[in-house]
Amino acid sequence: MSDPFTTxxxxxxxxxxYVLSSGQPSSTVYNDDSPTMLCVQPLTNGAKLAxxxxxxxxxxxxxxxxxxxxxxxxxxxxxxLSTLPLTIQGDIExxxxxxxxxxxxxxxxxxxxxxxxxKRGDDDEEGxxxxxEETMVLKQEITSMELSNGATHDNSLLELIRSAFQLLMGxxxxxxxxxxxxxxxxxxxxxxxxxxxxxxxxxxxQPATHQDNAASLERVLEFLQAHGAKYNPSAAPALRVISxxxxxx
Numbered sequence: 001m002s003d004p005f006t007t008x009x010x011x012x013x014x015x016x017x018y019v020l021s022s023g024q025p026s027s028t029v030y031n032d033d034s035p036t037m038l039c040v041q042p043l044t045n046g047a048k049l050a051x052x053x054x055x056x057x058x059x060x061x062x063x064x065x066x067x068x069x070x071x072x073x074x075x076x077x078x079x080x081l082s083t084l085p086l087t088i089q090g091d092i093e094x095x096x097x098x099x100x101x102x103x104x105x106x107x108x109x110x111x112x113x114x115x116x117x118x119k120r121g122d123d124d125e126e127g128x129x130x131x132x133e134e135t136m137v138l139k140q141e142i143t144s145m146e147l148s149n150g151a152t153h154d155n156s157l158l159e160l161i162r163s164a165f166q167l168l169m170g171x172x173x174x175x176x177x178x179x180x181x182x183x184x185x186x187x188x189x190x191x192x193x194x195x196x197x198x199x200x201x202x203x204x205x206q207p208a209t210h211q212d213n214a215a216s217l218e219r220v221l222e223f224l225q226a227h228g229a230k231y232n233p234s235a236a237p238a239l240r241v242i243s244x245x246x247x248x249x
Contacts, residue, residue, distance in 0.1 A: 156235040160231065168200035
C-alpha cells in the first residue's frame with residue numbers, strides 16, 4: 001500500500017490544484033519552509049467502510065436510547081392504567097365524606113334559622129303557633145338527616161351496595177383487576193347468564209357525572225330501592241331511613 005501522503009514540486013504559482021495519483025483533483029497545501037507541496041490521496045475502501053460502521057454504530061446507539069425511552073414511557077402508562085379503575089369501595093368512602101360535609105352544612109343553616117327566630121321573638125299567639133310548628137318541622141328535618149347520615153355508615157348497607165355492583169356488573173369482586181371495561185362495540189354488549197338483561201358497565205376513565213356512568217349508577221340505585229331489602233334483609237332498616245340523595249351520593 002502506498003503512502004497516503006506524497007510530495008510534489010510546486011509550480012511557479014503560490015497555489016494551484018494538483019492531480020493525485022488516482023487522477024482526482026485536490027487542493028494543494030504549501031509549507032512555507034519547503035518548496036514542496038503536500039497532496040492528500042483519496043480514502044481507501046477500508047477507511048470508507050470504517051466511516052460507515054461508525055455511522056451505523058451511532059444510529060444503533062440512538063435507537064437504543066429511543067427504545068429505552070419508549071420502555072420507560074410504557075412502564076409509566078402501565079402504572080397509570082393499573083390505578084385508573086378506582087375501586088367502588090374507595091368511591092363509596094369519598095361519597096360518605098361528602099354526605100357528612102353536606103349534612104353539617106345543612107345543620108348549621110337550620111341552627112342559624114332557629115337562632116334568628118328565637119332572637120326575633122313574637123308575642124302574637126298565632127305567630128307563636130306558627131313558630132312552634134316551623135320549629136317542629138326543622139327538628140324533624142334534622143332528625144331525618146341524622147338518621148340518613150347514620151345509614152351511610154351501616155355495614156349491612158355498604159355490603160349490599162358492594163354486592164349490587166358485583167351482581168349488576170357480573171364480576172367476582174371490586175378489585176381494580178376484576179372490574180370490566182366499557183364495551184368497544186355497543187352491539188356486542190355483555191349479557192347476564194340467562195341472556196335476558198344487559199350487564200352494567202362503567203367508563204372508569206370518566207367522572208361519575210359522565211352521561212354513561214350516571215345512567216349506570218341510576219340503575220344500581222333503582223336495584224337497591226326495589227330489591228335491596230329482599231336481597232339483604234339486614235340492610236332493610238338503613239334503606240328505610242336513608243334519603244335518595246345520600247344513597248345516590
